[in-house]
Amino acid sequence: MKHNFKKLDIWNRSVDFVTEIYQLTQMYPKEEIFGLIAQTRRAAVSAPLNISEGSAKSSNKDFARFLEMAIGSLFEVETALVIACKLNYINSDELLDKQTKVNELQRMINGFKDTLEK
DSSP, rough: OOOOOGGHHHHHHHHHHHHHHHHHTSSSSSGGTTTTHHHHHHHHHHHHHHHHHTTTSSSSHHHHHHHHHHHHHHHHHHHHHOOOOOOOSHHHHHHHHHHHHHHEEEEEEHHHHHHHHH
């Protein structure tokens, strides 16, 4: 059963989140361009990419596996943001804002995954 990923709220919101991460990481020091900036952006981009790739799979079980990878990528983003905060690249308010969005996205993706598995 294939899904139109462009109509999925989880995909649209995760794409919006990627935009926010790109804007936030523009403020990091330039020496992080191949380090924390690249890693954080890659992890953020991975979430909607996994959602879209999973939507093309022939079974809901396969799609659910890709949704788990999207959730994992969001955990990776959160960890990178915690590190960025400890390095004083972002402040605690920015960290909290992004953590809230990460947690909300993870809940939404997990909820959608649960409906696929029923």
